[in-house]
Amino acid sequence: MENVRGAMPIIRALRPRDPADPHRAATPLELLTDLCFVVAIAQAAAEFHHYISDHHEMQGLIGFMMAFFAIFLTWLNFTWFASAYDNDDVIYRLLTILQILGSLVLAAGIPGLFEGNLVLGVTGYVIMRIALVAQWLRAAYHDPERRQTCIRYALGIVVVQVCWIAWLPITAAAPVLVTPLFVLLGIMELAVPLFAERTGGTPWHPHHIAERYGLFFIIVLGETVLSTTLAIQGALKDDQLWTSSVLIVVGSGILIVFSAWWLYFSRSAGDVLSSVDRAHQAAAFMFGWGHYFILAAAAAVGAGLAARVDFWSGSEHHGSALVTGLAVTVPVAVLLIMLWALHLRRHDSSPRTWAPFLAAVVLILASTATPVPELITGIVLAVLVAVEIRVARLV
16 A cells, blocks of 8 residues: 555555665654653652652662563564564554553553552553564564564563463462562563574664664663752752752762763664674674663662752651662662673773773772762763773774
8 A cells, every 4th residue: 555655655564674774773753662661761760769768779679670671671672673674654653652652551550560559560561562462463474584483473472461461460469479470471571582583583773773772771861860850859849958969969960971871872882783693693682681781770870869869958758878879879880880791892802991890880889888979970980981982992
């Protein structure tokens, strides 16, 4: 049903894209999807912030990691599918909008997820996965060469979704099983691509994937800025005074965000993915899945900085100096470790690259014991940026 005048077709064959297309870039629909997914991330970070400030940090951490896993995995699956099969017809757009709707339902269910009320969150998650199954079945019909791979994806997703639905009554009867079963089902989700692509890999585009992850990282960093800003607004609304300590958190947050952005984009991730052997895609899987820790850590930094604002402003609800300090330093350390392991190591694995990152991680974690861990973290990151600029020029 092609329109000869160039209008968008209602139905177009969902054929594989060219993984070597030199002009492949993110589409407006993908950018809209990212913005809607980040609504759920903002909800997860806000809940984590409140749990830290209310001295329920472990419960908040578990809830945040579970919520972010659901958000990230559905974004990841959408992104890699789109890189291989996006045909931008009306049906594709409508199914993508259905995934966006699911992400908004999931976002609405995140506060309940932290409290153990899982129904709304699982409902949103299943909505997103149903839309993706429909896309895989379309791809199976139009791509005979990879039909078995596409069917395996659809079948694997359906089986795991049935397990998620069964998770609800099981955990309602035995709440102690929430986290163990979540981990088990999470492993099953990660096993679906391994199961599906044993019969053949999908034609994802390396530079398109790298751009998509980079753009999503930028949006998550924006959410980090938003979390800190809302915490400051809350402090002012409660007639709490600006103090030098709160100003230090603000300045430190700026240093942390811009340094993290600079380090992430200091070298090309597209070059890393271009070097992956298509017959053995373990490196691509690790790059894709490992970003869970990079992106979750970036979002958690926002919650940590917001908790530091609460601590310094004398808010009625604020965590301890140690816990709020850890809420900043640990996510930054995780981000640096995973950034080096997934990305920079594949450009240069020599000590001149890993030694500065290791030193930065040690100093940042040690700064937790100081009165201003956020400031020391920001300064260390800024120095690391300067070192990385110098080292990158030598490669």
